[in-house]
Amino acid sequence: MGDYGFNTEIIQTDETAERKPVEDFLHRLSLSYDSDVDYTVVMKEGSRIVATGSLAGGVIKCVGVEPEFQGLALTNTIVSHLEMEAYRRNRERLFVFSRPRNRAAFEDLGFQSVGEYPEEIVLLEKPGGGLLEWAMSEGADQERSATEAANVALVMNCNPFTKGHRYLVEQASRRAEELYGSTVDESRGVVHLFVVSEDRSLFPAAHRLRMVREGTADLSNVRVHPGGPYIISSATFPTYFIRNPDDIVRTHAGLDLHIFASRIAPLFGIKRRMVGHEPYCPVTAAYNRAMKDILPTYGIELEEIHRLEQGGRAVSASTVRDLIRQERMDEVKKIVPETTWRYLGSAEARPVIERLKKEKDRRH
Amino acid sequence: MNLIRTGKAGTLESSDVMITVKGHSENRVEIKLKSIVEKRFGRHIRRQIEDILERMEVNSALVDVDDRGALDCVIQARLETALYRAAGIQSLRWEEIQ
Amino acid sequence: MPKKAAGRDIPSKIPGFKEIKHFEGAFANTPLVRKQKGSRTLPRLNKIVESLEQAILKSGLRDGMCVSFHHHLRDGDMVLNMVMDVIANLGIKNLTLASSSLTRAHNPLIRHIKNGVVSRLITSGLRDKLAEEVSHGLMETPVLFHTHGGRARMIESGELKVDIAFLGVPSSDVYGNANGYTGPSACGSLGYAMVDAEYAEKVVLITDNLVEYPNTPFSIHQDHVDYIVQVDQIGDPEGISSGALRMTRNPRDILIAEYATHVIEHSGYMEDGFSLQTGSGSISLAVSNFMRDVMLRKGYTASFALGGITGSIVRLHEEGLIKRLLDVQSFDQEAIRSIGENRYHTEIDASYYANPHNKGCATNKINVVILSAMEIDTDFNVNVLTGSDGVIRGASGGHSDTAIGAGISVIVAPLFRGRSATVVDRVNTVITPGETADVLVTDYGVAVNPRRRDIYDRLKTKHLPLYSIEELYQKAEKVTGRPEPVQFEKKIVGVVEYRDGTILDVIHQVKD
Known part of the structure; x- marks a missing residue:
């Protein structure tokens, strides 16, 4: 009953003239209007914006209500509207970022916490229980993991899967066996390899997942999982409340890692996370730094491994993409596993490679 | 009525209800009810929803109800809409509406 | 005949005097006076102590005592939690906590109750999680819910002995003159706190705004204050x-307000010079707006408005339609501004407001009061404390004080x-x-309490949708x-x- 006399309008998110008032409104509330937003609704009194909220894919963000209009349950109206829009777009799972102090308000709207970076930010999902569902479908054993399990985790994007990745997986496979025992018992000595599911990389998520699966099939203690929305995704990587760009990376990394350490690691019995040393990318380097701070507080050991080098340079996916672009395929062949090489030659990969040649390189 | 996708209707505003329905993986009817008046109207609401499902011949449904104190007429309208959406039916079957 | 300090001979017995206490030197019985005459150190005396902990220790707080607070800082109050945290750290247990009310700001009390720091609550109301926990059986001893007037009564009569009052004040000087309308945490009237200041054994003021002596005009007087603690912030202005x-x-609320205004206009109680009290609910605010129209149309002015004062009442006052405001609690920023500015916007304490056992409280002088209800039954009994699910989520406040007085x-x-x-x-x-509730106005009709035949007779020809309360129930x-x-x-x-002071009802634990 809170919306008497308010007009609800949908913003053309690609029109600067329409975006600007929303941006100004959010700015006054110390919130930012993120560039990845693809749907925005505002409530107006006359021509004045009094509340707004947006969708970026399946993530509700940039929700703000003018202080003097708080207490009218306008947030309920905004979130209801966005939820129906997400439904029209066939998004069954919704996420929202919130300041921890507003958590109860979203819980009241049916959201459930995925994880929290204490004092900073909390990620909620609706319907609740999605993380657990995902973990179970990936074979997590909640009961045994809680007590006896001891496994190693790797998280990779693999855009595409290179010999560098392969080297890291081998190291992890060996370490898991050394430290935690043989693979006879499924709950010990396993490497859980999570492949980033977000489709923002050149190689589609499904292709990357298959390259990794095929490229590690011979390693009997390696389990490959799609990371889903719960590991390094647009859901665990907010850009919402933070103004200072340095803080963005820190907060993103923090939230992602708190979710990993507090929710995912216990379900898979993860005691150690291994990661390749990052000499080039500042964002990844910052993420690795955050791991050093956060993981040990949950009793998870972090092991950073020097990456495989060839010709004095770390073998990296970006090198592979560069070489493909320059059509130096014989050099590509030297630094990717046989399985990836076969994929690159397949009909399926052709459109991807065409696209790669046309555009400038992206980071991940 | 056969539910072929997820159907959703309603809002989370006061005096309204948001209802989400989809086919049940075990081919039965299950109602998940969250209501601000659960203690005093919970059984009544469940019974009403079961009646509507039966009348519309829905035998497999997971019904998620987030009720903010909606009256019977509101619950009925929202549930019927959600069911039609889930069944992919575009036009109303007036004979099924009471 | 003993010689005394001033060198005078004074007999030990004087007819008509029970006991003679002899002069023993100018400083012997007035320890709080500076001893070095002519000292240039300013200020001459102050009651500031360095920390809350010191104030608590100096005040002599022990297990089992009663501490009191006020709720003028409402949802923004930081004082109660701040004080209780220090008390808990000192290991003091088993306290009675008497606050004029408790708000959503006071959920941290749950922890202190579970840890045995607080074993009894005396309050006008409870909200949010604390209320839910209490409803689910958090405490061994039931909470005592009082009215605003009833609290003043029990403190004045000594029925409730407050050992130490911890009173957050938006401004104070070093000697304890305090008011509520200046400073970054201004809250307006300190009406409920004034009673505690006067009757508590020890009074500790907590302020974030220490000002030059003397802090006039003052609501809390220096002669009642023992210690003053300066802190960074006593409240969050937003709350x-x-x-x-x-x-x-909301058309529903506007309809109810129109009916209510119509009822009041024709009730026989609205005439030139009448007095009124309204609440802060949205219907109540709309009624004050509509009553303004009636007053302008009929050329009436009101002699005074009482109670919790809102911006809409202030507006009528500043327009000259309400001559005086008697303010026990200032609900919004406009009211807070006005009580500091307007000569006839007067602060009153809770006893003056509504204590039924003093020599005359202001609620007795009210012609019209507009009140809300969570529930009202066919006997006109009103509930503003527990929700329809039986869980506590409100406050008794001045509801019954004004219902009977008006x-x-x-x-x-x-x-x-x-x-x-x-x-x-x-x-x-x-x-x-129910015997004190006269008319119920709803969006579906109006019901007059059968005890008020006089009002019914005046309303029956006035085109109002009159029903019996049973009809409305149906x-x-x-x-x-x-x-x-x-x-x-x-x-x-x-x-x-x-x-x-009599017991009207009890609240049971809810079943899940």
């Missing part, structure tokens, strides 16, 4: 008061909210007895359906005291 409350656009008490409420009926056959908790149930009764446990979690 202390709302901005300008907006006029409702010439006409008008209860305004929608017939049902969502699917919870307001008009029921039996309220979960009685706060205001209308409500027809729409909402008949609810199942709330399930309660045996355990009593709350005791409702009527303003005169």
Whole structure:
């Protein structure tokens, strides 16, 4: 009953003239209007914006209500509207970022916490229980993991899967066996390899997942999982409340890692996370730094491994993409596993490679 | 009525209800009810929803109800809409509406 | 005949004097006076102590004592939690906590109750998680719920002995003159705190705004204050008061307000020089706006408005339509501004406001009061404390104090909210007895208490949708359906005291 006399309008998110008032409104509330937003609704009194909220894919963000209009349950109206829009777009799972102090308000709207970076930010999902569902479908054993399990985790994007990745997986496979025992018992000595599911990389998520699966099939203690929305995704990587760009990376990394350490690691019995040393990318380097701070507080050991080098340079996916672009395929062949090489030659990969040649390189 | 996708209707505003329905993986009817008046109207609401499902011949449904104190007429309208959406039916079957 | 310090001979017995206490030197019996005459050190004396902990230790707080607070900082209050945290750290247990009310800011009390720091609560109301926990059996001893007037009564009469009052004040000088309308945490009237300041054994002021002596005008007087502690912040302004409350656009609320205004206009109680009290609810605010139209049309002015003062009442005052304001609690920023500025916007304490056992309280002088209701039953008993699910989520406040005092008490409420009926056959908790509630105004019609035949007779020709309250009850149930009764446990979690100190009702633990 809170919306008497308010007009609800949908913003053309690609029109600067329409975006600007929303941006100004959010700015006054110390919130930012993120560039990845693809749907925005505002409530107006006359021509004045009094509340707004947006969708970026399946993530509700940039929700703000003018202080003097708080207490009218306008947030309920905004979130209801966005939820129906997400439904029209066939998004069954919704996420929202919130300041921890507003958590109860979203819980009241049916959201459930995925994880929290204490004092900073909390990620909620609706319907609740999605993380657990995902973990179970990936074979997590909640009961045994809680007590006896001891496994190693790797998280990779693999855009595409290179010999560098392969080297890291081998190291992890060996370490898991050394430290935690043989693979006879499924709950010990396993490497859980999570492949980033977000489709923002050149190689589609499904292709990357298959390259990794095929490229590690011979390693009997390696389990490959799609990371889903719960590991390094647009859901665990907010850009919402933070103004200072340095803080963005820190907060993103923090939230992602708190979710990993507090929710995912216990379900898979993860005691150690291994990661390749990052000499080039500042964002990844910052993420690795955050791991050093956060993981040990949950009793998870972090092991950073020097990456495989060839010709004095770390073998990296970006090198592979560069070489493909320059059509130096014989050099590509030297630094990717046989399985990836076969994929690159397949009909399926052709459109991807065409696209790669046309555009400038992206980071991940 | 056969539910072929997820159907959703309603809002989370006061005096309204948001209802989400989809086919049940075990081919039965299950109602998940969250209501601000659960203690005093919970059984009544469940019974009403079961009646509507039966009348519309829905035998497999997971019904998620987030009720903010909606009256019977509101619950009925929202549930019927959600069911039609889930069944992919575009036009109303007036004979099924009471 | 003994020689005394001033060198005078004074007999030990003088007819008509019980006992002679002899002079023993100018400083012997006045320890709080500076001893070095002519000292240039300023200020000459102050009561500032360095920390809350020191103030608590100096005040002599021990296990089992009673500490008191006020709720003028409402949802923004930081004082109660701040003080209780220090008390808990000192290991003091088993306290009675008497606050004029408790708000959503006070959820941290749950921890202190579980840890045995607080074993008893005396308050006008409870909200949010604390209220829910209490309703689910958090405490061994039931909470005592009082009215605003009843609290003043029990403190003045000594029925409730407050050992130490911890009073957050928006401004104070070093000697304890304090008021509520200056400073970054301004809250307006300190009406409820004034009673504690006067009657508590020890009084500790907590302020974030220490000002030059003397801090006039003052609401709390230096002669009552023992210690003063300066802190960074006593309250969050956002929670202390709302901005300008907006006029409702909900057609349901506007309809109720129109009916209510019509009732008041024709009740016989609205005439030139009448007096009124309104609440801060959206219907109440709309009624004040409509009453303004009536006053302008008829050329009436009101002699005074009482109670919790809002911006809409201030506006009528500044327009000259209400001559004087008697303010025990300032609800919004406009009221806070006005009490500091307007000569005839007067601060009153809770006893002056509503104590039934003093020599005359202001609620007795009210002609018209507009009150809300969570539930009202067919006997006109009103509940403003427990929800339709039986869980505590409100406050007794001045509801029953004004209902009995006013010439006409008008209860305004929608017939049902969502699917919870307001008009029921039996309220979960009685706060205001039906014999003191005169007219119920809902969006579906108006019901006059059969005890007020006089009002009914005046209204019956005035084109109002008049029904019996039973008819309204039936209308409500027809729409909402008949609810199942709330399930309660045996355990009593709350005791409702009527303003005169008698027990009106009890609240049971809810069953899950």
